[in-house]
Amino acid sequence: MGKKFIRNDLLQAYQNLQLQKLTEITNSAYLGNLKEVGFAILFAFSFIFNFTFANFTASSVLPLCHDDERSALLEFKERHINRDLDAWKFDCRPKAASWKPEEGDVDCCSWDGVHCDKNTGHVIKLDLSNSCLFEIINLSRLSYLNLSGTSLSGQILSEILELSNLVSLDLSLNDGPGGRLELQKPNLANLVEKLSNLEILDLGDAFIRSTIPHNLTNLSSLTFVSLRNCELEGRILSSFGNLSKLLHLDLSLNELRGELLVSIGNLHSLKELDLSANILSSELPTSIGNLSSLKKLDLSQNRFFSELPTSIGNLGSLKVLDLSRNGLFGELPTSIQNLFSLEELHLSFNKFSGQIPSSLRNLTQLIVLSLSQNSYRGMIELDFLLTSLKNLEALVLSSNRLSLLTKATSNTTSQKFRYVGLRSCNLTEFPNFLKNQHHLVILDLSANRIHGKIPKWLLDPSMQYLNALNLSHNLLTRFDQHPAVLPGKTFDFSSNNLQGPLPVPPPETILYLVSNNSLTGEIPSWICNLNTLKNLVLSHNSLSGLLPQCLGNFSDELAVLDLQGNNFFGTIPDTFIKESRLGVIDLSHNLFQGRIPRSLVNCSKLEFLDLGNNQISDTFPSWLGTLPNLNVLILRSNTFYGIIKEPRTDCGFSKLHIIDLSNNRFTGKLPSKSFLCWDAMKIVNTTELRYLQDVIPPYGQVSTDLISTYDYSLTMNSKGRMMTYNKIPDILTGIILSSNRFDGVIPTSIANLKGLQVLNLDNNNLQGHIPSCLGNLTNLESLDLSNNRFFF
Structure with a gap:
């Protein structure tokens, strides 16, 4: 699986996390009665601010910020905040953009990102996270530094090693115009050696590319470590078990190998452990049951192979358990029903077998139950299961060996489902509990034996949150309303027996897949309004008529255009736009005539072109050889003619794997x-x-x-x-x-x-x-x- 993420979701999650970290540090500062607090994010002014907490004195009027500090803030704005923000498409907001030198007394304490001491008016914190800051700031005498999401790029300056007082360092989520933030010279080992007082270390998404340095586990005060997506290599250190104060450990999305060490069970204070998306391969150690404080355990997307140890039931505080995409097998241990706090259970893409234990009904706090792509078998009375799991919002049981029984006359459950995946569950009709589920985001009922018509309630405008609807590989014959207007953004109705005209999608549609049906009529004009469409697959139907002239340019996002196996006729529109994202064009097995449109030369990302089995009359399109990614070229069974000329200068078709020119007149x-x-x-x-x-x-x-x-x-x-x-x-x-x-x-x-x-x-x-x-x-x-x- 690729290491790609929805940036907005990550930023929101990290912002919430930073608030929690700041609260902990602030509390510890007051509890320890520290005289100097430098936990603020400060900046490279021409002088160094020293911030001292004054003794508390009651005052009815809050003091304004100091003139010299206000001037320094404005000077910093001019020097360091990028002014041409439209040139970069980053999810960041320049907080300093709202700092303005207005006439009269201006209280800079009210500016975005600026926080002052209530008693002295001195600036004690400057938070520039997510602020489009394109160069690192020269800092000194700080204990708290947060530059997350500020679009920093390139090598981290060696001056950061001079911040020996740092307790918290957060440089995560930086990806500026020069690429990712890098930690090479100095490297991670150098940084850890110099910043020996660290309690919080977050370098998520920085380019590190090294093994985990041994001196990292010498920082005995560490409570939070995130080296997520840093291209780390090698093995997880056994000495991690010595970090007795550790609350959060995230080493996900790296290339760490080997086994999950028994010593991990020594981290009794640990609340979150995320080792997902690595190459770890071993049995799950029973010592994992020692992590009694754990609230989140994510070991997904690795190569763990074993039965689930019964000690998993000792994790009574656990809220999230994600073991999906591994090689775990056997039956679920009965001890899993002690996990009364569990809210998310992800076990998809493993080799679990047997029957789904009825004891899962005891996990009444469950919000997510995902068990797809295993070898579970037997019958499940779905309504009986749902009456116990009243908080459930996501139910994914796809691709097992299950038969789901639902009562067609049962009352609609009170849950507000968002994700339902019941692919290949031997369903013969639409489950009744789905009626009135207006909060559904994803619904997958594919590869069942559901017959008849697609009901009105599924196409109702109230299904406003529906993004993905997959009803493919069933026995559906028609829509229960005309014209059929679809909700959502992605649709897969392929491999059914649907008849009639094409159903009408909304303008924001991304995927439109209706292949292998019996749909008739022409491609309507509404196709020209789908300017975000990525895949258009209408193959193997009984569609006919001329292609709309907009077909080559109506969407900048179109990657797949598959119209094969229909009765379209006329010429292929010569309107393919420059910098097109089309990777697949399949117009084979139709009745097209004329020449190959020359505008196809604009499709620089084209990998697959099939125009076979038509009535195209043209010479060999040697000009297609300029397409740098063309892998497959099929012109079979047309009336192409003439000689294939030898290339004069530049060679073409360097990426070609398959060429089929059979049944022509060359x-x-x-x-x-x-x-x-x-x-x-x-x-x-x-x-x-x-x-x-x-x-x-x-x-x-x-x-x-x-x-x-x-x-x-x-x-x-x-x-x-x-x-x-x-x-x-x-x-x-x-x-x-x-x-x-x-x-x-x-x-x-x-x-x-x-x-x-x-x-x-x-x-x-x-x-x-x-x-x-x-x-x-x-x-x-x-x-x-x-x-x-x-x-x-």
Whole structure:
């Protein structure tokens, strides 16, 4: 899984976290009766402020800020806050932009981000988090420094090592115009060595790329450590168990390997532990049950393999347990029902088996229950389960071996569901509890046996929060209202028996997937209003008519355009825009005529182009060779004609893996120089197998399996028959030039394509000897040279 996040959500979460950290530090300052408090975020003025807490004296009038400090703030604004903010698209807000030198006495204590002592009027804190600050500030004598989300970039200055009094350092969530914030020289070990008083260390999203330094665990006062998404390598230190005061440890989204050490159980004060999205592989140690203060445990997206230890039941304070995307197996231990405080249980994408224990009904505080993609079996009376879990907002049971029973006449439950995933649960009708669920964000009922019509209540305008609706792979026949107007942003109705015209989506639609149905009519004009559409998949229906002229330019976001297997006719619109994001265009198996639109040259991200099985009449589009990412080109079964000219200067089609020009009217000799240009076919690919696909981003944080990916597919003449690839492996390579009028000899240059797997030159006018150098094509799996004029 990629390391990408919704920035606004992260910023909000971190802002809440900083408030909690600041409160703890402030309380400790007063409790310790400190004379000097430097926990404020300060800045590089030409002098250093010394802040001293005065003895409390009652006063009915709060003092204004001091003139010299107000002047210094304004000077700082002019020097350090970027003025051309529109040039950068960052989620930050320049707090200092509201600082204005108005006439008369101006109380700078009221300015955004500025906090003053109530008794003295001195500035004691300057919080510039999330403020578009594009350079680090020269600081001194501070105990609290928070520059999170300020768009800092580049190497952290070595001057930060001089802040030996720092108790709290937060440089997280920085990604400025120069890239990520880096900690290389000085590195993390240098920083930890110099800042030995640290209690809070948050470097989330900084580029560190190192192992965890051993001296980090020498900071015995640490209570909070976040090195999230820092590209850390190596192993988790066993000495972490010595940090007895640690409350929060986040090492997620790194490349840490090895096992989860038994010593982790020594952190008795720990409240949050997040090691998700690493490469940890071991059994879960029973010592994890010693973390009795733990409120959040996230070990998801690793390679843990074992049964869930019964000691997990000792975590009585636990609110969030996320073990999804591992290799955990067996049945859930009965001890999990001691976890009465549990609010979120994420166990998806594991190998748990047996029946879902009825004891889960005792977890009455559950808000999220996610058990998808396991091997649970048996029948579940859904209504019986829901009557106990009255706080449930997310229910994800998809892709197990379950049969869900629901009472069609039962009363609608009182819950306000937001996420419901019941894919492949042997449902035959829409569950009744979903009626009146107007807060639904994601609903996945795909791969069931639901028949009949899509009910009115599901398409009601009151479903205003619905973002993702997946009803694919069912037996649905029609919509229970006409015209069918859809709510939400993403829809997957593919692989049903739907009839009638295309349902009408709202303008903010992102995904529109209705392939493999029996829909009729033309593409309506409303398609031109979908300017945020990413995927348009209408393939394998009975649609017809001309394509709208806006089709190539109505959306800057369009990545997939799949209209194959319909009855569209006329010419293909020549309106594809520059810098188009289109990666897939599949217009095959229609009735298109005319030429290939030359504006396709604007689609620089195009990977897959299939115009096969139409009535297109044109010469070979050598100009498509300039597309830097073109991987698959299929022009099969049209009326293309003429010779394929050799490239004059620059080679083209360097990324091409598959080319199919069969069943056309090409003439002349095979393009020997072109074979020298097709670099991708020269490589015998030994990398990990991947498939060509467009990844559809998920909605929400409960499960990522609610909307599937779009897989590129093709049919190719290989091994003597037409083979369908519903998924195209990225190692597949092929040249299919059969059933044309090519003549002359097979050029020896074709032997350079050592990665070639399929070569089909059947049914041409080729002659001469079959070159012996074809023996160099050791990766070849299918060779067809029949129906030519070769001699031996």
